[in-house]
Amino acid sequence: MKRIMLIARREYGAYAKTVGFWLSLLAFPLFAVLGGVLPALMMSAEPVRNVVVLEDGPQAQGLAAAVQGAVRLEQERRQARMAEATAEAEKQGGQAGASAAGQALNRLAGLRLRIVATPAELSAAQPGEAREAIARRYLGDAVPEADQLDSVVLLNRIDGKPAARVWTRRATDDTVEDFVRDVLKDANRREAFEQAGINAAVVEETERFRPDITALSPKSATGGEVSFRDRLPTIIGLVSGFLLWSLVITGASILLNSVMEEKANKILEVLLSSASATEILTGKVLGVAMLTGTVMLVWGGIGTFGLLAANAETAAMVGEVLLDGGMLGYFIAYAVGGYLMYAVLFAAIGAFCETPRDAQTLMGPIMMVLTVPILVMVLAVQTPDSPVVQILSWIPFFTPFLMSARAPSEPPMIEVVGTMAGMFAFALLMVWIAGRAFRAGALSDVKLSWRGFAGAIRGGGK
Amino acid sequence: MAAALTLEGVSKRYGDFQAVRDLSFQVEKGTICGFLGPNGAGKTSTLRMILGLQAASAGRIDILGSDDGRKVRDRIGFLPEERGLYKKMTPVDAIAFFGALKGLPTGEGRKRAREMLDAQGLGESRNKKMKELSKGMAQKVQLIASVVHRPEFVILDEPFSGLDPVNQQGLEAMIRKLAADGATVLFSTHVMQHAERLCDKVVLLARGQKAFEGTVAEAQATSKRFLELEGAIDAAQAAALPGVSGVEVVSEQDGVRVLKAALGQGGRGQEALKAAFLGGLDVRRFELREPSLHDAFISLTGDHPDIDQSVKAGAEAAR
Numbered sequence: 001m002k003r004i005m006l007i008a009r010r011e012y013g014a015y016a017k018t019v020g021f022w023l024s025l026l027a028f029p030l031f032a033v034l035g036g037v038l039p040a041l042m043m044s045a046e047p048v049r050n051v052v053v054l055e056d057g058p059q060a061q062g063l064a065a066a067v068q069g070a071v072r073l074e075q076e077r078r079q080a081r082m083a084e085a086t087a088e089a090e091k092q093g094g095q096a097g098a099s100a101a102g103q104a105l106n107r108l109a110g111l112r113l114r115i116v117a118t119p120a121e122l123s124a125a126q127p128g129e130a131r132e133a134i135a136r137r138y139l140g141d142a143v144p145e146a147d148q149l150d151s152v153v154l155l156n157r158i159d160g161k162p163a164a165r166v167w168t169r170r171a172t173d174d175t176v177e178d179f180v181r182d183v184l185k186d187a188n189r190r191e192a193f194e195q196a197g198i199n200a201a202v203v204e205e206t207e208r209f210r211p212d213i214t215a216l217s218p219k220s221a222t223g224g225e226v227s228f229r230d231r232l233p234t235i236i237g238l239v240s241g242f243l244l245w246s247l248v249i250t251g252a253s254i255l256l257n258s259v260m261e262e263k264a265n266k267i268l269e270v271l272l273s274s275a276s277a278t279e280i281l282t283g284k285v286l287g288v289a290m291l292t293g294t295v296m297l298v299w300g301g302i303g304t305f306g307l308l309a310a311n312a313e314t315a316a317m318v319g320e321v322l323l324d325g326g327m328l329g330y331f332i333a334y335a336v337g338g339y340l341m342y343a344v345l346f347a348a349i350g351a352f353c354e355t356p357r358d359a360q361t362l363m364g365p366i367m368m369v370l371t372v373p374i375l376v377m378v379l380a381v382q383t384p385d386s387p388v389v390q391i392l393s394w395i396p397f398f399t400p401f402l403m404s405a406r407a408p409s410e411p412p413m414i415e416v417v418g419t420m421a422g423m424f425a426f427a428l429l430m431v432w433i434a435g436r437a438f439r440a441g442a443l444s445d446v447k448l449s450w451r452g453f454a455g456a457i458r459g460g461g462k
Numbered sequence: 463m464a465a466a467l468t469l470e471g472v473s474k475r476y477g478d479f480q481a482v483r484d485l486s487f488q489v490e491k492g493t494i495c496g497f498l499g500p501n502g503a504g505k506t507s508t509l510r511m512i513l514g515l516q517a518a519s520a521g522r523i524d525i526l527g528s529d530d531g532r533k534v535r536d537r538i539g540f541l542p543e544e545r546g547l548y549k550k551m552t553p554v555d556a557i558a559f560f561g562a563l564k565g566l567p568t569g570e571g572r573k574r575a576r577e578m579l580d581a582q583g584l585g586e587s588r589n590k591k592m593k594e595l596s597k598g599m600a601q602k603v604q605l606i607a608s609v610v611h612r613p614e615f616v617i618l619d620e621p622f623s624g625l626d627p628v629n630q631q632g633l634e635a636m637i638r639k640l641a642a643d644g645a646t647v648l649f650s651t652h653v654m655q656h657a658e659r660l661c662d663k664v665v666l667l668a669r670g671q672k673a674f675e676g677t678v679a680e681a682q683a684t685s686k687r688f689l690e691l692e693g694a695i696d697a698a699q700a701a702a703l704p705g706v707s708g709v710e711v712v713s714e715q716d717g718v719r720v721l722k723a724a725l726g727q728g729g730r731g732q733e734a735l736k737a738a739f740l741g742g743l744d745v746r747r748f749e750l751r752e753p754s755l756h757d758a759f760i761s762l763t764g765d766h767p768d769i770d771q772s773v774k775a776g777a778e779a780a781r
Contacts, residue, residue: 002565003563006559006562006563007563010548010559014548014550264546265546265547265548265549266542266544266546267546267547267548269515269542269544270540270542270546270547270560270604270607270608271563272515273513273515273535273538273540273542274535274560274563274564275535275563276532443510443515443516
């Protein structure tokens with residue numbers, strides 16, 4: 001036991017004492033936050049474009065009004081959505097939270113274009129090349145900065161159908177172009193309905209319509225309407241499944257590289273003269289498990305702290321699901337089983353390899369197997385009782401990830417107990433197999449193949 | 463003297479390949495034993511079986527009173543042929559870690575590590591990382607790591623390989639000190655000069671089988687003395703000298719040849735030299751050589767080209 005702890009401690013220290021480990025540990029939550037915040041920041045930082053809308057001739061009459069109306073309507077719609085969100089925030093986080101949320105949403109929700117007054121020389125110019133030459137000038141630096149425009153929209157009709165020539169300051173900016181396209185599509189539809197004898201007010205009312213849908217389920221907390229609280233376990237299940245997959249694979253890969261490095265540096269043979277193969281394997285698996293545990297604790301701590309700071313009520317709900325719903329227990333059990341299975345397998349492969357290239361022979365098929373739970377995970381959350389998900393859950397290699405994802409949907413107890421028992425039984429079998437392969441591989445100079453690996457398991461390094 | 467190690471009829475087979483065949487020998491307590499043989503002779507396999515890292519296919523091994531090296535691993539020190547330590551560890555940490563694996567308290571391990579590194583002139587490097595040390599320094603550190611727990615039995619697999627002459631001398635001194643402190647030392651090598659200088663006893667291994675077991679003097683006695691002649695003479699003229707046999711031409715340039723010949727039992731060099739003068743042979747160099755362990759090895763294992771090449775390469779490395 002003392003040797004196992006010595007090896008585990010060295011393994012842990014070898015990584016935990018490096019700056020790189022802590023940097024990569026903190027990088028995940030940092031990038032997760034950035035991934036969520038960055039698009040919003042980019043959106044709020046996006047400038048509001050000054051747009052001029054002109055009708056090129058009497059045949060385009062009414063189109064400018066349609067564009068102006070659409071801008072006004074879109075702004076009203078966004079304001080209404082913002083008011084709803086602010087009210088919700090006030091309900092959950094008080095007045096201060098609502099105010100902050102309102103300001104943030106205001107920055108994010110505003111339409112990124114506004115229609116400005118048309119310069120006199122532009123409106124006075126004849127439609128065609130003369131007007132377009134002036135428009136081009138207003139989009140460049142030839143006019144004072146205060147007078148510069150971001151876009152000039154020249155509306156007309158081609159074969160009687162609404163059309164436009166959209167000039168923009170930047171060739172890659174298609175915001176105004178997209179907006180105008182949608183408006184002209186609506187205008188064309190409205191005109192078509194009107195020609196068919198349908199009242200314009202009816203058309204507008206139809207377009208404004210937003211259905212009021214209420215999700216209900218007898219399994220919801222109230223036995224009726226489904227709330228965010230009811231959907232939370234599903235979200236946690238999905239996140240748990242992916243997190244578990246990521247942690248298990250990361251831990252097992254660390255172990256593979258560690259063993260491979262010791263094999264390449266000829267340290268394994270020295271270790272084997274001081275400790276048994278089982279002690280070395282156990283020590284290394286334990287050391288990397290401690291590392292994985294550290295990662296979970298740090299990520300969990302950051303997540304808890306971040307959620308508490310951002311929204312205490314949601315944090316309380318997450319805590320309730322994890323603790324009262326038993327999700328945490330499931331997560332730990334599946335983490336232990338999953339890590340054990342993959343860690344010992346990767347360690348055994350590492351014992352035969354001196355370079356990552358050597359390991360590719362065996363890692364290829366294993367990585368292919370590992371993509372299956374990722375592909376099925378979303379299905380396991382949405383339709384946890386589908387036969388495919390149920391069958392795959394019984395395959396020990398997939399059990400930890402799929403059952404973690406299914407756990408919130410409360411699968412039958414026979415499945416929970418059966419798959420967990422199967423997973424741990426298989427993990428023990430893997431420990432036995434990998435132990436034999438590890439011992440054989442540690443002293444072997446043979447280039448690894450599946451055949452050689454199977455032979456090593458049969459021979460057990462004798 | 464009691465035996466620290468006994469091998470009886472030990473064999474090792476890997477599939478169809480017989481690495482070691484019916485090997486028996488003993489190493490007495492407190493002695494230095496050289497385990498000699500060319501590359502691929504089965505030395506490393508035997509050492510691994512002694513340590514219990516690999517099971518013998520047949521036979522019996524007794525080390526320090528146990529039939530399983532793993533049961534007495536804390537009393538054994540082992541330096542493998544291909545060496546390596548954790549590159550990011552300091553020498554003190556590495557030595558203390560491997561000492562701790564052998565049951566030495568970490569504090570005591572660190573204390574001994576500092577003392578031993580100082581004694582080997584590595585005091586200034588004790589806090590550097592292993593990757594910053596030269597190969598010779600790293601090998602010294604590894605040897606210290608393998609003996610820091612003061613083992614009763616030390617197994618060194620090709621300990622001199624890759625070392626420069628100065629470090630080889632230093633290592634020889636360390637091995638002598640280990641034996642002087644009471645440890646039994648078994649080291650494998652294909653460089654005969656080290657064995658000649660260090661060993662109380664040698665075991666010669668060739669193609670997985672024991673070719674000889676005894677003292678260095680006994681090994682040398684199995685081989686004939688040699689004459690080396692240089693001059694404008696041919697092999698037939700040399701063969702006609704009294705007591706001389708097995709003449710071979712070593713080299714020839716501009717009519718001047720270097721000849722090598724065995725001097726038989728009871729043959730006297732002076733008589734051969736006198737006969738050469740009286741016969742008017744053009745002898746420019748006449749040298750009588752006592753057989754070395756290298757010669758004995760060639761004689762005992764047969765003049766197999768692979769063996770000869772390996773032994774010669776070893777001899778050159780030692781020079």
